[in-house]
Amino acid sequence: MNITEGKEALRDLQAKMSAYEHAMTSIFYDGSTVAPKGTAANRGQSLSILSEEQYKLTTGEETVKLLELLDANKAELDDFEKRQVELLIKSIRDMQKIPMEEFVEYQRLLVEADDVWHTAKENSDFALFLPVLEKMFETHIRFAGYIAPEKKPYDYWLGEYEEGLTTEICDKFFGQVRSRLVPLIAKVKNANQVSNDILHGDFAPESQEKLAYYLMETMGLDLDHVGLSTTEHPFTTSLGSHFDERITTHYYTEDFSFSMFSVIHEGGHALYDTGSRDEFAYTVLDGGVSMGIHESQSRFYENILGRSRGFTSFVFPKIQELYPQLKNYTADDFYRAVNRVEPSLIRTEADEVTYCLHVMIRYELEKRVMAGELKVKDLPNEWNRLYKEYLGVDVPNDKLGVLQDSHWSGGNIGYFPSYALGSAYGAQFLKKMKETIDVDALTAKGDFAPINEWNKENIWQYGSFYKPNEILEKVLGEPFDPSVYLDYLEDKVKSVYGV
Amino acid sequence: MNITEGKEALRDLQAKMSAYEHAMTSIFYDGSTVAPKGTAANRGQSLSILSEEQYKLTTGEETVKLLELLDANKAELDDFEKRQVELLIKSIRDMQKIPMEEFVEYQRLLVEADDVWHTAKENSDFALFLPVLEKMFETHIRFAGYIAPEKKPYDYWLGEYEEGLTTEICDKFFGQVRSRLVPLIAKVKNANQVSNDILHGDFAPESQEKLAYYLMETMGLDLDHVGLSTTEHPFTTSLGSHFDERITTHYYTEDFSFSMFSVIHEGGHALYDTGSRDEFAYTVLDGGVSMGIHESQSRFYENILGRSRGFTSFVFPKIQELYPQLKNYTADDFYRAVNRVEPSLIRTEADEVTYCLHVMIRYELEKRVMAGELKVKDLPNEWNRLYKEYLGVDVPNDKLGVLQDSHWSGGNIGYFPSYALGSAYGAQFLKKMKETIDVDALTAKGDFAPINEWNKENIWQYGSFYKPNEILEKVLGEPFDPSVYLDYLEDKVKSVYGV
Known part of the structure; x- marks a missing residue:
């Protein structure tokens, strides 16, 4: 693959990532707005599969090789492409450090937590929410340990929302x-x-x-x-x-x-x-x-x-x-x-x-x-x-x-x-x-x-x-x-x- | 792959197909119900990519091999699995006969046609709808020709909605x-x-x-x-x-x-x-x-x-x-x-x-x-x-x-x-x-x-x-x-x- 092909592949990769994001957001958005209340598990089923596909796309060999090629030839990229490669490499490096099953499990947890939280809030029932909330914090600590073991787990997550924040x-x-x-x-x-x-x-x-x-x-x-x-x-x-x-x-x-x-x-x-x-x-x-x-x-x-x-x-x-x-x-x-x-x-x-x-x-x-x-x-x-x-x-x-x-x-x-x-x-x-x-x-x-x-x-x-x-x-x-x-x-x- | 593994792979394949279907239907449904009116092209972009992924999954070598294996060992399948294999083989054979670009192009046409039809109907403007409607009929004739050249094109499509209908x-x-x-x-x-x-x-x-x-x-x-x-x-x-x-x-x-x-x-x-x-x-x-x-x-x-x-x-x-x-x-x-x-x-x-x-x-x-x-x-x-x-x-x-x-x-x-x-x-x-x-x-x-x-x-x-x-x-x-x-x-x- 030469650089011109690499640039095209970079566009295609991001378009594909956007399409998966669109699909998953659409299912989430539907869940938050109009979905019947008994359907969360059904969304969880599809989202966990789609997130697995997304994970494979993002961390797959083809993607990694492409980004290595582009990173090694930065001088030939325009400023936008440089930043795209920088952001992609970061997110892929992060994602690669999380075992796929755990990544997929986390997508399922998100659906479950959203569902349980709604009911818990409605009934002011913290005990109902507790197990998933424990899992949520525990997962965040664990993922931060995979991705940035040198940092305090909370610092890693602060930085995810605001680059550089501690x-x-x-x-x-x-x-x-x-x-x-x-x-x-x-x-x-x-x-x-x-x-x-x-x-x-x-x-x-x-x-x-x-x-x-x-x-x-x-x-x-x-x-x-x-x-x-x-x-x-x-x-x-x-x-x-x-x-x-x-x-x-x-x-x-x-x-x-x-x-x-x-x-x-x-x-x-x-x-x-x-x-x-x-x-x-x-x-x-x-x-x-x-x-x-x-x-x-x-x-x-x-x-x-x-x-x-x-x-x-x-x-x-x-x-x-x-x-x-x-x-x-x-x-x-x-x-x-x-x-x-x-x-x-x-x-x-x-x-x-x-x-x-x-x-x-x-x-x-x-x-x-x-x-x-x-x-x-x-x-x-x-x-x-x-x-x-x-x-x-x-x-x-x-x-x-x-x-x-x-x-x-x-x-x-x-x-x-x-x-x-x-x-x-x-x-x-x-x-x-x-x-x-x-x-x-x-x-x-x-x-x-x-x-x-x-x-x-x-x-x-x-x-x-x-x-x-x-x-x-x-x-x-x-x-x-x-x-x-x-x-x-x-x-x-x-x-x-x-x- | 032995039959037990094949049966499991059959379940996984169908679950994955359902997830893609869920994603695409969710985007479609959103488009028909609540999406802002200027967003059809954006959905078309994502749907064409997702349908390409769906196409690759459905017609990919791995899928074809799996179904060949199961088809060759029908005796070991239960009745439900037999029917699943039969339906999948039919849809894959049909899909394989359509070139991928044309399949993807058709998904894009569906989004465009839905959008144009709404406006055309609102304004009672058939001329506006005509080009996409021509493309729609032309595509149906062409696809029927790929899939079932021995049939009248309309007979093929009648059979799609009601098996055996002519x-x-x-x-x-x-x-x-x-x-x-x-x-x-x-x-x-x-x-x-x-x-x-x-x-x-x-x-x-x-x-x-x-x-x-x-x-x-x-x-x-x-x-x-x-x-x-x-x-x-x-x-x-x-x-x-x-x-x-x-x-x-x-x-x-x-x-x-x-x-x-x-x-x-x-x-x-x-x-x-x-x-x-x-x-x-x-x-x-x-x-x-x-x-x-x-x-x-x-x-x-x-x-x-x-x-x-x-x-x-x-x-x-x-x-x-x-x-x-x-x-x-x-x-x-x-x-x-x-x-x-x-x-x-x-x-x-x-x-x-x-x-x-x-x-x-x-x-x-x-x-x-x-x-x-x-x-x-x-x-x-x-x-x-x-x-x-x-x-x-x-x-x-x-x-x-x-x-x-x-x-x-x-x-x-x-x-x-x-x-x-x-x-x-x-x-x-x-x-x-x-x-x-x-x-x-x-x-x-x-x-x-x-x-x-x-x-x-x-x-x-x-x-x-x-x-x-x-x-x-x-x-x-x-x-x-x-x-x-x-x-x-x-x-x-x-x-x-x-x-």
Whole structure:
């Protein structure tokens, strides 16, 4: 095989990998959205076979030889191909170190865990979830040992979601965050609380769905290529390439704001993915590079734009049109309600200020379980203890506690810190963006086009081409600095509470 | 490889084939139900790659050798394995005769055709559909030539849907049907027409959905394993095995009966598929054996049971509960309305009596195009001419004419005759069933359990183990006789029109 043939084989390989990914994601997505509830084992059967085929394709001799050839002839590759080869070699080396039966077994575990978690959460039954959760942590520790025996297992997984991230960096980051958030939250506690009555009532899901599509269009999502479905827990996924993106939400009749901000959050993920260069489709460069950068976009749209004074004023008349019972409220009431700071139980419903503490709790628990310092069976007690210590709230049951998130059942151990990091990246992106764009004026008009253009130009178009730290350097031109985010949060508190 | 290993490899092969089938069906199903409208090409990309993998698996040397080994040692196989080997050898021999590129190209055509047909139907634009429809017929002729050059191309495809079916058999069957239906329809024309006003009005889709689930439960479908979605054109499909079955419907606000009978029809398919023995899952024996037997079940539930006097009386109070505007109608009004005989434009909305003429028109057109006697571009004119000749109706546009069905865009040329044949099988099954079961009394109570048991015992459990003619012989104990069906239709007309 010569280099020209090698380049073609590289494209074909990635197209094939994308097709398997598409197939498996489609089966998963179906399972989360519309599948009848007794069908999880059936999906597990097919997914375990498909993942075996995927494993063989990815780690097979033909693939390994191809990548060796290309790696040995790097000089003849263009920059995109170089990065493709780099990413592929990494993932293949990782995968090769996991015995195939264990890889396949893990795919089956993912389906089972998703299924069991749904029932366990519904019934607030941690004991039901315990065996699969133990298996999940145990598998993550074991796989990390295969792939990167020189690292702490948790460091390996942190790096999977954010290249280069370690517990050391996280400890430092969260330490800095905590040192300024704790006094900030104390300040709010002593101020007059704002009302969020406006968010609570009886809100027909049909109107929430209309609002969701309105928000998607306002944000500039291309509805020909981005779909919306409902699931227990909102998420975003690509099917095959960024040409088919799906976001999901959940309508609670008692609070329309949950779905509203979920849609904007997931919409931010979808903007990032669908903003990849078209030529990246069906290659490993397609879609966002890391969960940290991903969350910097989703939480940027959700909070920095979505909960801004400008955007809340812009969108409130539409909300009143859909829910006439809100006619006596003002846009300012709405702005204050969606920015009310209050320690609470559920991460996805938390305000911007206390949010990072929810993440910290998960980070600390994962870190300790992965290090063997905490038993999985003791997670509920520790969860509840930390919620009391950090947030001052009593957790009444595991449904509202340790069972609330889908990340562990979804095999995403090490993901949580990305939410906090991403929030902090986003604030620093905002500062940079404001040097050339009047973000406040644009959101007040619901005009996202120039903002999206800036993000596409600087971040989205590159998909996974640049590493996370390269993106940060390139965009910011200065080191990552969490204090920008903490300044932003203090400003927000001032504008809502006047303290 | 010894026989024991061969048997295990046979199971593994079929499990793998089921997984590919699951993957591709899942992508298709997503495309028909919830995918954003600009994503067809993206699905085509993945499906063409997956079908290439499927092709390689099915026709690969390893598979061929395995089946040769098993075929040479038939004596050591059990009956189920024998039939599996027989079916696999047939499908592999067929597939091997199609060049892989053409097989893959065809998968891509299927996605394109589905997409183009939707738009063409929406805009009543046959010209838009013409190029892909030409390609579809041309491909079917070419593939039949590869696989069975000794047969007429149309005969090959008829046999694909109903083993052993030929144009000769169809011509005879439709001749017999026509000779009694034409005078029957003339009789109705001279009688006093019954009203179907009851079916027309403003029927909220939400209540139609409630009715759909009520019907599914009443029919005895296991909602843990059978899902319901909405699509342009109702269909039924299995995902991976009979453990996950999906039916779809379409809600027209102006007529609730369309969705109602679609659900019962598709529910009949689903009962058949999900009634397969569990041990057949992930083998080629899983699910119904032929489209003729499939339609015998779907149309049995839809018409013979669903439109019976007993069942219409049973279900009408529920319909009145969902649609209080019907409170002044009687169950008898409802019975007569859903059995009103009237030549019309749309096959899926046709009454039982004129239905077979809709099928005949499609049969004749397919037969002539496949024989090169009619050009694809002339289909609209011929369609309209035959509707005038057989049914006496004027087709106002192609949306209500030649573009109405999804079969051609779905690659199902040769399928239509199964609807008529299946209807006739169903009437003969009813006659047999009535020897031991009081069908009328049961449907009047909405008690489907003994009927389902009879069908499961006699038909469903066998999946694809018995050939269609073997099923007929085994169940009926006498030759297939369309006159039973024609007697049934005459009785129905008498009970509704008194003539």
